[in-house]
Amino acid sequence: xxxxLYEVFIRGRRGxxxxxxxxxxxxxxxxxxxxxxxxxxxxxxxxxIWVVRxxxxxxxxxDEKDPFFAPSGDKVYRHPTFYEIPDEVPGI
Amino acid sequence: xxxxxxxxxxRDQRIEPRDEMPDGYRATMIRQISQHAHSEIIxxxxxxxxxxxxxxxxxxxxxxAKVQDEAGHGLYLYSAxxxxxxxxxDLTERLISGKQKYSSIFNYxxxxxxxxxxxxxxxDGAAIxxxxxxCRSSYGPYARAMIRICKEESFHQRQGYELLMTMMRGTDxxxxxxxxxxxxxxxxxxxxxxxxxxxxPNTAQSLAWRVKRHTNDELRQxxxxxxxxxxxxxxxxxxxxxxxxxxERGRYDFGEVDWTEFKQVIAGNGPCNAQRIAQxxxxxxxxxxxxxxxxxxxxxxxxx
Numbered sequence: 001x002x003x004x005l006y007e008v009f010i011r012g013r014r015g016x017x018x019x020x021x022x023x024x025x026x027x028x029x030x031x032x033x034x035x036x037x038x039x040x041x042x043x044x045x046x047x048x049i050w051v052v053r054x055x056x057x058x059x060x061x062x063d064e065k066d067p068f069f070a071p072s073g074d075k076v077y078r079h080p081t082f083y084e085i086p087d088e089v090p091g092i
Numbered sequence: 093x094x095x096x097x098x099x100x101x102x103r104d105q106r107i108e109p110r111d112e113m114p115d116g117y118r119a120t121m122i123r124q125i126s127q128h129a130h131s132e133i134i135x136x137x138x139x140x141x142x143x144x145x146x147x148x149x150x151x152x153x154x155x156x157a158k159v160q161d162e163a164g165h166g167l168y169l170y171s172a173x174x175x176x177x178x179x180x181x182d183l184t185e186r187l188i189s190g191k192q193k194y195s196s197i198f199n200y201x202x203x204x205x206x207x208x209x210x211x212x213x214x215x216d217g218a219a220i221x222x223x224x225x226x227c228r229s230s231y232g233p234y235a236r237a238m239i240r241i242c243k244e245e246s247f248h249q250r251q252g253y254e255l256l257m258t259m260m261r262g263t264d265x266x267x268x269x270x271x272x273x274x275x276x277x278x279x280x281x282x283x284x285x286x287x288x289x290x291x292x293p294n295t296a297q298s299l300a301w302r303v304k305r306h307t308n309d310e311l312r313q314x315x316x317x318x319x320x321x322x323x324x325x326x327x328x329x330x331x332x333x334x335x336x337x338x339x340e341r342g343r344y345d346f347g348e349v350d351w352t353e354f355k356q357v358i359a360g361n362g363p364c365n366a367q368r369i370a371q372x373x374x375x376x377x378x379x380x381x382x383x384x385x386x387x388x389x390x391x392x393x394x395x396x
Contacts, residue, residue: 002181003387005174022237023171025180027383028390039164042157043244061110 004053006032008040011048018050026051101302106232109175117301120294121231122176123192124303129169130187130194134368136162138202139211147205154251155208161248165241172233188373196354197284199362200276206259206269207277212252213326214274214281214319220245221315222285225305253322260327267327274323275331282346283354285312291351316344 003025009018021040026032032051040046060068076082085092095103097113107113136159143159146152170180186192197215202208223245226238259266286292286308298304306314316335323330334347356362 002179003383022168022233023174024167027386028393031386031390039167042160042164059110 003027004055006036006051007054007057008032008036009050009052010036010040010046012046014047018048021045023054024051101230104230104302106235107230108232116297117303118176120298120301120303121234122173122178125169125173125176125231125234125237126178126183126186127193127195129166129173129183130192131198132162132166132169133187134194134198134372137368137371138198138200138364139208141202142205142208145205146208151205151208151255158212158248158251161244165237165244168237168240169234172231172237175233184376188369188376190360190369193358194368195284196357196362197280198368199357199364200280201364203276204269204273206256206266206273209252209255209259209270210273210277212248212250213256213322214277215284216245216248216252217319217322218281218284218315220249221311221318225311228302228305230302253326256326270326271328274328278331279349279353280357282312282315282349283357285309285315287351287354288349313343316346320344 004027005023006026007023008021010021011018024032024035024039026035029051033049036049036051037046041049072078097107097111097117100107100111107117139155140159143152143155146155170183173183174180183192187194197218202211220242223238223242227235227242229235229238256270259270289295289307289309292308295304295307299307320330320335332347334345336345338345357365360366
């Protein structure tokens with residue numbers, strides 16, 4: 001018997017994003033949520049849990065990393081520090 | 093910024109599951125993480141026997157929480173091992189068929205309730221010495237699991253030490269139990285760091301891969317240096333006639349571990365090896381109907 005693998009994401013506090021914390025096996029979504037609560041929030045680590053079947057996650061692969069992320073590499077003008085503003089100009 | 097496996101290791105960055113890695117690295121990590129997971133799971137047993145016989149509701153609640161943590165640690169680690177392409181069912185099978193090992197310490201019995209305290213103080217204390225550097229292990233999922241585990245282990249050690257302090261304030265009989273348990277667990281705790289460096293052929297490669305950060309003997313020394321003042325504060329004598337402060341080194345000198353006993357326990361001839369595996373196998377087999385029922389329910393719901 002092999003229950004499907006779920007990836008678990010926890011929102012630690014109100015105002016924060018859900019963050020990946022690990023994985024677990026469960027027979028269905030409901031059990032995955034309950035198991036995730038017992039496994040990853042025994043000490044109030046979360047206020048909300050997402051579980052998603054690992055097979056439903058599409059991921060960029062490390063082999064593609066360079067070409068995949070290359071388009072953002074040469075666009076320094078997207079960063080505020082690219083622009084020179086005189087020190088005496090206030091509030092910018 | 094990316095790069096080859098060697099470049100990532102040289103920059104002291106983490107290897108992540110889909111990165112390319114040498115076969116030897118993958119095999120080493122699978123072995124280390126799954127043995128660690130098995131140790132957490134088997135580690136529930138020595139103390140678990142005391143849950144129904146804890147002397148107070150407070151101690152019972154603490155012990156339940158602690159044993160539940162061990163289960164959780166096992167599951168974090170199985171989850172990390174699976175990122176390397178092994179199968180959970182297969183790992184369980186390798187444990188209950190005796191194909192994979194777990195820490196030799198859990199093949200010793202917990203004979204009295206004082207053992208629960210000493211296991212927390214010494215066994216979990218030794219585990220912490222071993223595990224804190226593993227939070228910087230080069231394999232990302234393992235390092236992240238270790239961070240969670242180390243946060244929780246601190247409670248384990250402190251509850252054990254507090255339990256022992258309470259018993260040392262009790263009757264002569266209770267103090268005898270603490271001393272007896274300390275005598276029995278001290279040397280097996282030192283064995284937890286593994287064979288001496290001279291007989292640990294994999295250490296050099298593990299250090300180069302940043303899988304390990306310190307040698308077995310370095311960690312053993314660190315543990316002794318921490319434990320001796322704790323034993324003094326508790327009022328117990330550690331069972332080592334040559335244990336003494338070495339002014340020159342600024343560390344404690346201590347006696348030689350009985351490596352023959354260590355090898356015997358690893359080889360399956362410890363006091364509880366057969367019992368531990370039999371119990372794990374029984375738990376797995378007795379739980380089969382629960383897994384089947386949950387799966388049948390999931391299948392029914394999926395159709396509806």
